[in-house]
Amino acid sequence: MGKEYKYKCKDFGKYKDCEGEVVISAKVYKLMAERGESLPERCPNCKEKHRTGKRETRQAYFNVDLVMDEVLSFNYCAAAFTAHNERNRQEVLRKPDLAGMKIRITDKHIKELYEKLDKHQVVILASPTGTGKSVYVLARLLEAPENYDSEFVETLIRQGQLSQTQPLAEATKRIPDTVSKRLIAESGPGTMATVGFRHSGEEAYSQHNIGIVVTDGSLKNWMRDGHLGQYSLIMVDEAHKRSVNIDSLLTLLQYKLPLYPHLKVIIASATINIEQFQKAFENKGISTDVLDLSLTLKEQINYHVHYWKDGAIEKCDCWLCRDGQLRENFWKKKNMPPEEDKLPEIVSSFVMEILKNTEQGGILAFLTGEAVIERTSDLIKERIKNDPQLRNIPVLPIYSRLGSEKVSWSFEHNPENKRVLLTTDIAETSHTLDDILYVIESGYIKQYQWDPQDMTSSLPTIRHSQAGCLQRFGRVGRTQKGYVYCLYSNAEFKNQFKIQTTPEIFRSPVDDTFLTVKAAGITETPSFIGAPDDRIKFNMEMKRSLSSISDGGYVDKTGNITDEGLDIFRVPLAPQKKALLDLADEQGCLVEMMTFLSMRETGKNDARTGAEIFNLNNGLLVWDKRWTAETKMHVWRIHQALRLGCVDDLDFVIKLAVCYLEVNQSGKEEQWALQNFVNLPVLESVFESQKELAEIFLAKAEDRGMREINLIMISKMRLILANIFNGCKVRVKTRENKLVYELVGAEDGVCGIIPELCVGDWREGDEALLITATKKRNILDGQQKPISHACALVKLQSSPSALRKNSFLDQKIFIGSEISVVDDGKNFFIGKVLYAPPQINVNYGKKLDFAMLMDDYLRKDYQPSVTLSDEEAKIKFSEISEPVRCIWQDERKSPKAKLTGWVMKDGSPCAVVAPADERRVIQKIKQENRVKVKIVKVFKGPEDEKGWVLAQTEESVDLSVETSDLCFSFLSYGLKQLEGRWLELSVKRFTMSGSPVLSNISRIVSELQSIKQKVDQEKTVELEAMIDRIDINRKIIIVFVIDDNGTILTFSAWERSMLEKFKIGDKVLVRISLRDEGQCYDYQDLEDYQIESLPKDWANKYDKEDRRLAFPYFLDEGKLKDFEVEESVKERMIKKSWDFGFNARILHVVVEKGNTDGASEV
Known part of the structure; x- marks a missing residue:
């Protein structure tokens, strides 16, 4: 029976947030009385306000005049005693409510635990999932069973507080809530309750609590600060999670426990290496025992596990096992177990089948991250919205960025007898979801990785451990039979999954x-x-x-x-960041250093610049891989202009900060961000972070004001950075036509790639400081692999072109402006601005598959157009006080020109201009419907796999080309081979702005038709090709052939073995043949009239349920002329039909003359 006392708050009605009454646990009251403490007069909120008020009065609480003549006659008791008045205390009794709770740990087990704790300092508690260890053990440590006649618990709670740690903030509130309300029958956790709680976002605890539940990080910090002696028992729950905080806790306990012989420790987990933990503590001389409840409370496996493409499971009555025909049809549409990018499609199909074929029961799907979860959620909602029986079923995404309150609400929200929860590994432990009957287990997890060799962190998606998967299985089968569907085979689980995380x-x-x-x-x-x-x-x-x-x-x-x-x-900053700020403060450039630190990375050390500058959540600039090539070219020019005057990433972020702060003062930051394609929400968060950083660092400073950024201080910043990052000096090298870096003095060779997104004209032999880096997949040494990419490179010494006032000319004269040019006989100068740049239409191209959009799936569409007025352009130009020099893009000159870019010349910015005759060139292209262009540059990288191509006409007019219009596959290595070549491209159409959309697809199809004719006659054709991509998982090698006209042909070679022998860029001899059977597939939402318009001779044309369109190989426009869909859909079908219509087999690597290394037959 739980007992509490209630009475009216002394300040009732005085404050809006007054709780009205004070509630105190009878157990707490008893201990306070034993210590001679009086009851609190006020509720927690009023108590805090009263305490603050006393501090602010700066006066003694009792104002007693101690004049010596009166001391002898002074009645201290009468003068200093304040009557508290007897307030009416109400006694509240409650009964424990265990209804619906499946607690398998018994009081017999608890007594056994008491005995082991009495004899040993550490007890390792192994208890299977679903036994109630997190709540019941804590409850029984606070309150002994009724028939327990020993003094162990009473002694324990008088020696200090009991503390249970949890790895998840959400669990630190939910567990004490359950313990308090249901097990020890109180009104809930709080400062005067038996149990309190604390995590970084919320707390309700005090020294009066008998027990507290906290995050492992909180307890670690308290132990570090020497507060370990105030505890009588520490229970490290979910120890198998093995977070940094848990391991720090366990390490501190190993060294500190001998100093506190009264302190007891329980290390609890469902899946733990008992021997490993026991040995670690015993080696430190600490008495350790084990209570392995898995021996007596064997996990009740009340669920059936279905692996990928399993047949019917014996004794399983689920929807997949009951109906053999349904099972056959379901698996027939599935091929290999899905990789991460295919999870949304596969998981949504599983969810739909479960919803349609079952009457009740929730579904819990374990996925990898926010983008995958949201995409899966969108697919499910899209598929159930037209079904009256399913449309009201809640589909709830759950991931940590939503915050603990939203996460808790989602776990508890269940208005129907069915719901779908899409979550990450945060649902693996500490959650009992009684309504969940079905678990869809992806087998993947995002796991933090740190590489000390190149000092980069990454969050790759990897296979989970077997122990972690078993935790996921255990989310069902607690109160009723459950079913688990694994998106991997049993063989994969046994052979590819590590036993422990x-x-x-x-x-x-x-x-x-x-x-x-x-x-x-x-x-x-x-x-x-x-x-x-x-x-x-x-x-x-x-x-x-x-x-x-x-x-x-x-x-x-x-x-x-x-x-x-x-x-x-004292200042909660990483050591390196604290050292930077200390030195910057000494040198008078604290404001600039705080700005740089906030601009270069987030509080969680996620980079904002360089390779991550286009990152959706953290990057400083806006880029969307879904844009058309024309939009990308316009935005690329604007971003290049922003780099004017910047020699490295340090200059760039300071320049961007100065620009933002200037427009922020006039309230024009939103317009400026749109015009410059700057990520405004990120910049706003940057200066919020800078403000927080200042509050932390300047906590004890008298003057906390922030002055304006001073550009002169940048040179001091370089010296400070060189001092603190003295072990991060790198040297720039060229390798495989890429800029790479290696650590100076290191013997390991190349450490990473310098992407073009890093600011600066980096050359071989340059030395720099590598401030930040990240891991991304890229091609190096003939392999596509995770490799370090620089995010912030800083020059050791600034050149004469360091950032200064004239570096901001790009903010006064906009790229694309039409100007008049003045010739003084020696140089050319801008006379005036005639017209603002043409409107930029932000257009989105073909719909990309989720694999290409995974990191950007949550990105919102940009404004459809960006416009600058002529008046605004002229006003900005009038603010320039000195003449602006310009240089011509080529030999052509004219009195009127168009600003196409900026360069630094002799330490000063120069405008790059070209005659404003673009319309004449475009008109010529319209007449001929073809154009000869030089491929200037292919822009492709980890930040944009689709990429785009910059081409130039013979008149030096820049045009953009889609990579998909130059080849069938999204090649990287192959497309780069086109740089510097002249191609004759056809015109598909013209955009709304009048620019031609160029293509080489008709020529590619024509070349493939010729190859097909040869294969029809000779059965096979042998070609010399180069390797572009090697897909180890799917066992596919993509090869390409480039003819003299620059036409790229691609073929897929299915190699079952020896893939590791090949490298990207290898020349190989391939044998081409035709596929004998099968068909191509495309996923489309087709209306009934479109389905009717499909060619009549196509069998099994369209699967409405899966939105899958099947069609034959080797299509042409004639076969699709009556199909009523957009031309882009027809073009995609034609491409696929030719791309997949051939078989390719690699015969051997072609050995260059004089080189015998690597020759091999296949």
């Missing part, structure tokens, strides 16, 4: 962990439980981290933490 500490930087351990008074280098996947790499990280904190002056020669090291925890 690699602890996060072994794949993270450990600087902060080392400092935490040192701050707690531990001088020796800590060891961690278990072993890393790569011992050499982790040893490298240990060495790097120790060197980093030592060089930073945070520990002394003996390994003890210094005052500077302790200061890190």
